Amino acid sequence: MFKVGVGPSSSHTLGPWKAAQHFITHLSNEAKLSDVKSLDVSLYGSLALTGKGHATDIALCMGLESKNYKRISTDSVLSSFERIKTKKRLQLASKFKIIFDIDQNIHFDFISIPQHANTLKFEVTLNGKSSKRIAKTYYSVGGGFVEDDNGVIGGPQKEFKLKYPINSAQNLTSYCAESSKSISQIVLENECCITNEKRVYDQLDFIWDTMLTSIFEGCHSQGILPGGINVKRRAFDIHHKLIKNSKYKDVSNWIEAIRATEVKFREILQWVSCYALAVNEVNAALGRVVTAPTNGSAGVIPAVLLYYLTIENHEADINHIRKFLLVSGEIGSIFKKGATISAAMGGCQAEIGVSSAMAAAGLTEVMGGSPEQVMMAAEIAMEHHLGLTCDPIKGLVQIPCIERNSMGAIKAINAAELALASDPADSKVSLDEVIHTLWETAKDMSVKYKETSKGGLAINVAFTDC
Secondary structure (H helix, E strand, O other), X not given: OOOEEEXXXXXXXXXXXXXXXXXXXXXXXXXXXXXXEEEEEEEEEHHHHOOOOOOHHHHHHHHHOOOOOOOOOHHHHHHHHHHHHHHOEEEEOOOEEEEOOHHHHEEEEOOOEOOEOXXXXXXXXXXXXXXXXXXXXXXXEEOOEEEEOOEEOOOOOOOOOOOOOOOOHHHHHHHHHHHOOOHHHHHHHHHOOOOOHHHHHHHHHHHHHHHHHHHHHHHOOOOEOOOOOOOEOOHHHHHHHHHOOOOOOOHHHHHHHHHHOOOXXXXXHHHHHHHHHHHHHHHHOOOEEEOOOOOOOOOHHHHXXXXXXXXXXXXXXHHHHHHHHHHHHHHHHHHHHHOOOOHHHHOHHHOHHHHHHHHHHHHHHHOOOOHHHHHHHHHHHHHOOOOOXXXXXXXXXXXXXXXXXXXHHHHHHHHHHHHHOOOHHHOOOOHHHHHHHHHXXXXXXXXXXXXXXXXXXXHHOOOOOO
């Protein structure tokens, strides 16, 4: 569920980037890249409607040049794109130069494709008398996951038999009851069926380090976000007010500085909001974040986890962080299997709602909640996001997306506290029932509220200065 990538969108940026990389690999297996005469990319549905605001064209170019979204210097992304746009030349796999006019060879087609709202198609013509054409279609299904007509791409190359196959919340709680183990223990044992424990921990630590870096960067960056609607970064000013005169050298010292401040209730809300805003301002500026479960909702989980570390439990260590991520990741996976994590399919309830449920579950686990209370927390958080639409202004992951991460984080903390104060036996609604309701609501929701910028705030807010 957690993927490191470049903002601003997992489905509209990271997904197309990965699809382009995969197409280059596919193409090299079908023909010589040096024989490519022309290349066209067609974007359909939501990818076309909000693709420019979500930097889909930029992501496609980076993917076609085989740039590594995990490692690329984010400062170089825009300069590389400008080079391609200005020179009208693209280097396939960073080696083979072809003529490529972004305005002519990337096609924004607003028709809907039945298979998925986020569909893209690559078509290549080869040199030679036959002018052979090679085409391939992909679906960016949310959270950076990409599929073709044969299924998920980029996943494990072989089948793994998990100790605890999980397809529902009921599966998971049953395993916990039968084994007398926590959710994080169950998930860790499943992960170790795929790789060894050290690699699991290394990956979790890398994910957290990326999340923490995005918060730190966002708290120390000023200015206006790109995109033309002149949204000012706010995390910097909030952070400056809250940190007061504390001195620190790096991220570790920074965390200790926050812990040392006397925090009142109102300031807790401000700190959590600051953390969430920071991540999503980095995301909106094409910075590096972690899908949690998507880029648009990337701020909720790190904000809640850092709240736990800096305010709730000053003795927390790396083991608490790992448990939090293991639990929240599994909850996100259950949502993906039972409903969707794509705003283009389910509106923002499928992104912020799911991320809030994931964060609530992780927080409840590390605060000592039972497996049943963990599920209850996730259910409460999701229940109060049902029906949330996705209507980004100008197709940018800025308004209302950035603030929604703050709201989702606060709701997650509230949901965890309610669950910890409750007897799950008294709960009237199960997590599986809420997941089913999410999917039913998604199917009933008008298409214009599913990441198209054709309804809601996107059409009712006018910007005269952009």
